[in-house]
Amino acid sequence: MAASELLETAIEAARAAEKVIRHYYLGNVAVRMKEDRTPVTVADEETEEAIRKVIQTRFPEHGFYGEEGGRRGGEDSPYLWLIDPIDGTKSFVREYPFFSTQIALMKDGELVLGVSNAPVFGEMAWAEKGGGAFLNDKPIAVSDIDGLDAATLSTGNISTLAGSDRWQKLGNLIRQVNRTRGYGDFYHYHLLASGKIEVIVESDLNILDIAALTVIIREAGGEVTDLEGGPIGLETTSMLATNGVIRPEVLKVLG
Numbered sequence: 640m641a642a643s644e645l646l647e648t649a650i651e652a653a654r655a656a657e658k659v660i661r662h663y664y665l666g667n668v669a670v671r672m673k674e675d676r677t678p679v680t681v682a683d684e685e686t687e688e689a690i691r692k693v694i695q696t697r698f699p700e701h702g703f704y705g706e707e708g709g710r711r712g713g714e715d716s717p718y719l720w721l722i723d724p725i726d727g728t729k730s731f732v733r734e735y736p737f738f739s740t741q742i743a744l745m746k747d748g749e750l751v752l753g754v755s756n757a758p759v760f761g762e763m764a765w766a767e768k769g770g771g772a773f774l775n776d777k778p779i780a781v782s783d784i785d786g787l788d789a790a791t792l793s794t795g796n797i798s799t800l801a802g803s804d805r806w807q808k809l810g811n812l813i814r815q816v817n818r819t820r821g822y823g824d825f826y827h828y829h830l831l832a833s834g835k836i837e838v839i840v841e842s843d844l845n846i847l848d849i850a851a852l853t854v855i856i857r858e859a860g861g862e863v864t865d866l867e868g869g870p871i872g873l874e875t876t877s878m879l880a881t882n883g884v885i886r887p888e889v890l891k892v893l894g
Contacts, residue, residue: 641765642818644697645744645752645767646752646754646767646770648693648694648698648752649694649742649744649752649753649765650754650763650765651693652689652690652693652694652742653740653754653756654688654865655689655690655693655709655744656690656724656740656742656756656758657690657695657740657756657758658689659682659685659686660682660731660740660759661758661759663680663681663685664682664686664731664734664744665734665750666829668682668732669681670856671780672846677728677809678728678729678732679707680731680732683706683724683725683727684707684708684724686725686740686754687705687706687707687708687724688708690740690742691703691708691722693704694720697783698718700712700714700715700716700718701713701716701719702714702718702719702721703720703721703722704719704720704721704728704847704860705723705724705845705847706723706724706784706821706847707723707724711728716804717747718744718746719744719745720743720744720745720840721741721742721744721745721846721847721850721851722741722744722847723739723740723741723744723847723848724740725738726738726739726740726741726825726848727738727824727825727893728823728825735827736757736759737757737823737824737825738755738757738759738824738825739757739758739824739825740754740755740756740757740758740850741753741754741755741825741848741849741850741851742851742853743850743851743854744845745850748872749768750752750768750781750849750853750854750871751767751768751854751862751863752766752767752768753765753766753767753768753824753850753852753857754851755828755851755852756792757826758819760826761775761809762829763775763776763857764779764829764832764852765851766855766857766858766859767854768854769858770858771858771871772832772855772856772858772859774829774832774833779831779832779833779834779835779859779861780834780860781832781833781837781860781882781883782834782835782836782837783814783882783884784882784884785884785888786814786883786885787812787816787817787832787885787889787892788815788816788817789817790817790836790837790885791817791821791835791836791837791838792812792813792816792819792820792822792836792837792838792840793820793821793822793823793827793831793838793839794809794821794839794840794841795821795823795827795839795840795841795844796823796841796842796843796844797809797840797841797842797843798825799842799876800840800842800843800866800876800877801860805866805893805894808892808893808894809840809893811892812840812889812892812893815882816838820836822836825852828849828852828855828856828880829855831856831859831861831880831881831882832852832855832856832859832861832887834859834882836867837855837881837882837885838879838881838882838885839878839879839880839881840878840879840893841878841893842866842876842877842878843876843877844869844875844876844878845875845891846851846873846875846876849871849875849878850871852880853871853880856880860883861880861882862880862881862883862886863879863880864878864879865877865878865879865891866878866879868890879893
C-alpha cells in the first residue's frame with residue numbers, strides 16, 4: 640500500500656470536512672454539552688462522518704477513532720486513523736477562526752501521517768513519515784535558534800500544569816525566553832513547524848488534538864514528547880514541542 644495513497648486519502652477527507660464546516664460556520668448552530676462538559680454541535684458530528692466515509696470507502700479494513708464516535712473497526716488491521724473533526728469547537732461556535740480538522744494515521748502504534756486543516760484561517764499543513772512537512776503546498780522547516788534568549792515560547796491549555804509543582808519552573812522558562820505568546824490550538828504548532836516560534840508547552844490535551852501535529856513537527860525537523868519526556872501515544876495528555884536544537888536548554892529549566 641503506497642504511502643502517497645494514504646496521504647491523498649487524508650487530504651481528500653480534510654477537504655470533505657471543510658465543506659461541512661463552511662456550511663455550518665456563522666450559522667448559529669445549537670450547542671450541546673458532553674459528559675466531560677465540552678461542547679459539541681451537529682457540525683462536529685457531520686464533519687466526522689464526512690471524514691469517516693472518505694477513509695473507510697478507500698480503506699474499509701482500517702480502524703477509525705473519532706472524537707465524536709469513538710473507536711470502531713480495524714481489530715485486525717495495523718492501521719488506526721485518529722480524527723478530531725473540529726478541534727476548537729468553542730472557537731467555532733463563538734465564530735472566530737482558531738479551529739481545525741485533525742486527521743492522523745497510526746501504523747502498528749506509530750504515528751506516520753498527519754493533516755491539519757484550518758479552513759477559515761486558511762492553512763492546511765500535512766506530513767508523512769520520511770516525506771517532509773508542508774504548509775499550503777510549500778515545504779516547511781523548524782528554526783535553527785539555539786538559545787532561550789532568542790526563542791519564542793507559546794503555551795496553550797495549561798490548567799493542570801498551573802496546579803502542579805512545575806508551575807514555578809514554567810515561570811522560570813518564561814523569564815528566560817525572548818518572548819511568550821499563547822497562540823493555542825493548531826496555530827502554534829503550524830508556527831513551530833514553519834520556523835516562526837521555538838517552544839510549545841501544553842498540559843491538558845488528548846491524542847486526537849495533537850497526533851497529526853506531532854507528525855508535522857517531526858517531519859519539519861522538530862522534536863515532540865509529553866512533558867515527562869515520554870513518547871506520544873494514545874494516552875498522551877501533555878506536550879513539549881521544540882525545534883529540536885533548543886530542547887536541551889528547555890529541559891534544564893523545566894526539569
